[in-house]
Amino acid sequence: MFKRILLTLTVVCCMVVAFTSPSEGHAAAYTYYKVQKGDTLYSIAKKHKTTVSNLKAMNHKRNDIIIVGEKLKVPQGRAATSAVKKSVTAEERKLMAQLVHAETGYSEPFAGKVEVALVILNRVKHPSFPKSIKGVIYQKTKSGYAFVPVRTGKLTKIQPTKQDYAAVDQAVALHSNDKRGSLYFYNPKITKNKWMLSRPVTIRIGNHVFAK
Incomplete structure (x- = not known):
């Protein structure tokens, strides 16, 4: 009888430890x-x-x-x-959300918005691009700027939606485990650039093709 009581107490104690373990956070x-x-x-x-x-x-x-x-x-x-845990500043977050909205508007799916934000983050980590989010978004090219909304001057006038901000937050959370490594995106119905069209495709979402 004593052994049964001792065994029961042991099990209960183990259960308490399991439910209060620090690893459960x-x-x-x-x-x-x-x-x-x-x-x-x-x-x-x-x-x-x-x-x-x-x-x-x-x-x-x-x-x-x-x-x-x-x-x-x-x-x-x-x-x-x-x-x-955010790894971008409030200013960078807003700037990314503005670009995400400028490039996707209300017509592209949420996954497409996330992928656009991932493109920005992937460029920051890539040796061929500037080392900051602002640097990537305002990167100058032979045609003016890397992103059309910056080139046209419309970017800073855009008011991002909650969904745009959510897409940026999700991209930040997913970036460390992103295996696609998208660096570019384009609309195949509009883009005529042969070099861009020759890039390896990573995924297609909505009206955009993402590549690296």
Whole structure:
């Protein structure tokens, strides 16, 4: 009898340790959300003030597919606002969001916005481009500037949307694990540049082809 009691106490103690282990971090700082008709990971992330990448990580998802009735873990309280550690300044974040909106507007999907932001970040890390976000966006070329919105002077007049900012935040969160390495993007219906058209394609999203 004594052995059974001792064994029970041991199991209970192990369970307590497991639920309070430091490796769990903010394990208790989440709640559950039941997926409704019309929901997307983006809309759920926006509602709970977090990012799509954070939701996918919390729920061990490798894609954006969700099912009506499915229960997802969503961050709660401070965990929601500090889910993604920003590595860009507020000025850089706004500038990226402005370019993302200028290049994608309201017609391109959210994934396309994220990829445009990744292009900027990938260029910063690439030896052929300037070493800062501002430097990349305002890079001068033979035709004037690397990005058309900068060349036309429209960039600084643009007011980014919440979705544009969310795309930038997701790109920052995903950048360290980005394997595509997109450095360029273009609309194949408009671009006639043979060199650009010859670049290895990394992905096609909406009306844009991304390449490196």
